[in-house]
Amino acid sequence: MTMQPASTEIASRTAAIIEDMKGLEGPLLPILHEIQEEFGHVPQAALPVIADGLNLSRAEVHGVVTFYHDFRARPAGRHVLKLCQAEACQSMGSDSVAAKIKQLLGIGFHETTSDGSVTLEPVYCLGLCACSPSAMLDGEVIGRLDDEKIDEILAEVRS
Amino acid sequence: MIPRIYIPGDSGALALGAEKVAMAVRAELAERGIEAKIVRNGSRGAYFLEPMVEVATASGRVAYGPVKPSDVRSLFDSGFLTGGHHKRWLGAPDKIPFLAKQTRLTFARCGINDPLSLDAYKSLGGLKGLQNAVAMAPADIVKQVTDSGLRGRGGAGFPTGIKWKTVLDTTSERKYIVCNADEGDSATFADRMIMEGDPFVLIEGMTIAGIATGATKGFVYIRSEYPHAVATMNKAVEIARKAGVLGVNVLGSPNAFDMEIRVGAGAYVCGEETSLLNSLEGKRGVVRAKPPLPAIQGLFGKPTVINNVISLASVPIIMDKGAAFYKDFGMGRSRGTIPIQIAGNVRNGGLFETAFGLTLGEIVDDIGGGTATGRPVKAVQVGGPLGAYFPRALFDTPFDYEEFAKRDGLIGHAGITVFDDTADMLKQARFAMEFCAIESCGKCTPCRIGSTRGIETIDRLAAGIEPEKNLALVTDLCNTMKFGSLCALGGFTPYPVMSSITHFPEDFKPAPARVAAE
Numbered sequence: 001m002t003m004q005p006a007s008t009e010i011a012s013r014t015a016a017i018i019e020d021m022k023g024l025e026g027p028l029l030p031i032l033h034e035i036q037e038e039f040g041h042v043p044q045a046a047l048p049v050i051a052d053g054l055n056l057s058r059a060e061v062h063g064v065v066t067f068y069h070d071f072r073a074r075p076a077g078r079h080v081l082k083l084c085q086a087e088a089c090q091s092m093g094s095d096s097v098a099a100k101i102k103q104l105l106g107i108g109f110h111e112t113t114s115d116g117s118v119t120l121e122p123v124y125c126l127g128l129c130a131c132s133p134s135a136m137l138d139g140e141v142i143g144r145l146d147d148e149k150i151d152e153i154l155a156e157v158r159s
Numbered sequence: 160m161i162p163r164i165y166i167p168g169d170s171g172a173l174a175l176g177a178e179k180v181a182m183a184v185r186a187e188l189a190e191r192g193i194e195a196k197i198v199r200n201g202s203r204g205a206y207f208l209e210p211m212v213e214v215a216t217a218s219g220r221v222a223y224g225p226v227k228p229s230d231v232r233s234l235f236d237s238g239f240l241t242g243g244h245h246k247r248w249l250g251a252p253d254k255i256p257f258l259a260k261q262t263r264l265t266f267a268r269c270g271i272n273d274p275l276s277l278d279a280y281k282s283l284g285g286l287k288g289l290q291n292a293v294a295m296a297p298a299d300i301v302k303q304v305t306d307s308g309l310r311g312r313g314g315a316g317f318p319t320g321i322k323w324k325t326v327l328d329t330t331s332e333r334k335y336i337v338c339n340a341d342e343g344d345s346a347t348f349a350d351r352m353i354m355e356g357d358p359f360v361l362i363e364g365m366t367i368a369g370i371a372t373g374a375t376k377g378f379v380y381i382r383s384e385y386p387h388a389v390a391t392m393n394k395a396v397e398i399a400r401k402a403g404v405l406g407v408n409v410l411g412s413p414n415a416f417d418m419e420i421r422v423g424a425g426a427y428v429c430g431e432e433t434s435l436l437n438s439l440e441g442k443r444g445v446v447r448a449k450p451p452l453p454a455i456q457g458l459f460g461k462p463t464v465i466n467n468v469i470s471l472a473s474v475p476i477i478m479d480k481g482a483a484f485y486k487d488f489g490m491g492r493s494r495g496t497i498p499i500q501i502a503g504n505v506r507n508g509g510l511f512e513t514a515f516g517l518t519l520g521e522i523v524d525d526i527g528g529g530t531a532t533g534r535p536v537k538a539v540q541v542g543g544p545l546g547a548y549f550p551r552a553l554f555d556t557p558f559d560y561e562e563f564a565k566r567d568g569l570i571g572h573a574g575i576t577v578f579d580d581t582a583d584m585l586k587q588a589r590f591a592m593e594f595c596a597i598e599s600c601g602k603c604t605p606c607r608i609g610s611t612r613g614i615e616t617i618d619r620l621a622a623g624i625e626p627e628k629n630l631a632l633v634t635d636l637c638n639t640m641k642f643g644s645l646c647a648l649g650g651f652t653p654y655p656v657m658s659s660i661t662h663f664p665e666d667f668k669p670a671p672a673r674v675a676a677e
Contacts, residue, residue: 025376128170129346129347129503130171130502134174
């Protein structure tokens with residue numbers, strides 16, 4: 001498992017990010033993205049530091065973090081596989097693609113395999129609707145998923 | 160002359176293997192000792208032909224597609240650098256029927272050149288609209304946009320010029336231009352294509368909007384699902400700043416305008432303009448009640464123009480060629496062109512920009528070529544997850560804001576998803592409610608609770624429990640959501656649900672009857 005940074009370290013790195021970005025108009029979302037980029041998730045220990053730095057209540061910061069699907073409370077697996085489940089992909093069989101991948105990985109959506117190799121998530125549209133069914137693996141886009149491409153994806157996340 | 164090879168860097172093309180094709184081309188060039196320039200252009204939008212590779216020859220561009228990495232060696236063997244024949248040969252790209260039949264105004268440049276070359280942008284008419292605008296009075300720019308008949312391409316279809324006039328007429332020391340690039344509707348990718356394939360047209364449109372309304376700061380709010388668009392827009396803004404397109408003296412004029420790219424965080428509802436503004440301010444993306452209109456009290460309480468990517472990207476050509484030129488296209492009160500995105504289970508999927516007025520049947524059958532699976536078309540969802548499902552019986556509906564409204568539908572952001580006859584419309588209706596439940600911001604009760612009750616009631620229908628009573632209940636619930644919700648998420652979720660029930664009643668019959676009927 002990845003080593004978790006100590007909360008004092010989280011606090012100091014978070015404070016540096018805030019210092020860097022608090023001059024922006026509406027800085028909270030850019031700061032949260034940067035924190036997630038830094039730690040792979042938005043650690044609880046960062047929230048009071050943000051609240052203090054931006055003169056917000058902790059409840060307000062918590063409310064924002066939990067509103068958005070992107071911000072993670074825990075680190076994801078080494079790979080993140082997002083499968084589009086929206087209508088255009090549904091029309092090309094995204095349901096059965098998802099069922100197959102879930103079965104092969106032994107996990108459902110919003111879960112991580114026990115070896116920490118991959119987190120599986122649904123996504124509602126990648127804008128690849130003329131290339132359905134589509135997916136995103138660690139930020140790389142993949143269209144017209146078929147058995148061959150599914151095998152390639154699984155080989156990559158297991159390596 | 161060094162040969163030029165164009166391989167799209169658009170994320171749709173990348174999803175279909177464009178990067179591997181580029182690697183294979185580079186390897187082949189090295190092996191054969193040929194010197195050539197590889198240009199990563201955007202996509203022209205014919206995704207059924209992507210990755211579409213083009214070469215510049217003495218007699219113009221020649222396209223090949225869809226190219227697989229395994230085709231590359233034989234392409235070189237066939238002399239493709241000079242337009243040689245090959246099984247993937249498509250000829251001149253602008254003669255490919257899917258592209259030749261289009262009227263490209265907003266997408267005139269998209270996919271042709273390197274999206275980050277400002278010189279290439281200018282060589283194809285870029286910045287002419289802005290040059291005209293800097294020499295005009297703000298009220299005259301607003302009038303030209305109003306006269307063009309341009310309506311918001313995000314879905315609501317509100318006249319762009321009227322929105323701008325409200326902002327111009329509202330006095331404030333600070334005003335904003337916000338571009339809504341939170342393109343969350345399934346079947347839509349026009350915003351993404353512009354941002355990845357012709358980013359300067361959006362920057363130009365936003366700058367014109369700033370000059371027209373007295374706003375000096377712009378934000379583009381791009382969804383996080385579009386990392387390639389975010390990267391391209393960030394680079395393009397930097398280039399535009401260095402070239403003096405953005406900054407304190409736009410194109411050397413006394414007008415100041417600059418912009419920032421902001422990234423969403425995976426909330427569909429942030430495509431709704433007021434929740435987008437809250438999100439930009441760093442708050443939960445909860446919908447605001449209107450009034451006050453964002454044009455009067457928008458971002459940080461200041462007068463704000465909030466427009467969709469395509470609305471703003473259509474402004475430069477209106478300022479270049481004039482209001483009458485743009486208005487000449489279209490029908491009724493739907494003027495100009497609309498980039499229709501043909502998606503889902505369709506043979507010829509892609510972006511098709513055309514004047515308003517084609518019928519749904521022409522779009523699906525003639526241009527789209529029917530389903531990818533070769534089975535009959537059962538239903539077409541027009542306008543994304545909040546749009547109605549249309550059966551073949553309504554294929555004579557012309558693509559026009561009012562004509563779709565008359566048939567209890569909407570054109571929305573002009574995405575259409577094709578389904579073949581294996582689609583189960585009860586399942587689609589259930590998904591519409593499920594999606595609303597996942598993405599509801601939670602502010603108003605009809606959306607937050609209605610969607611969940613909707614799922615449960617449709618599940619009871621599927622199980623054959625008191626079908627008549629539950630069908631009446633869903634209908635009543637849809638009515639409450641439609642008229643009681645604050646924004647289009649709860650208010651329009653009834654469109655896909657009710658259209659499924661109305662046009663495909665056989666899919667809502669109790670389970671035993673459905674089995675017996677098959």
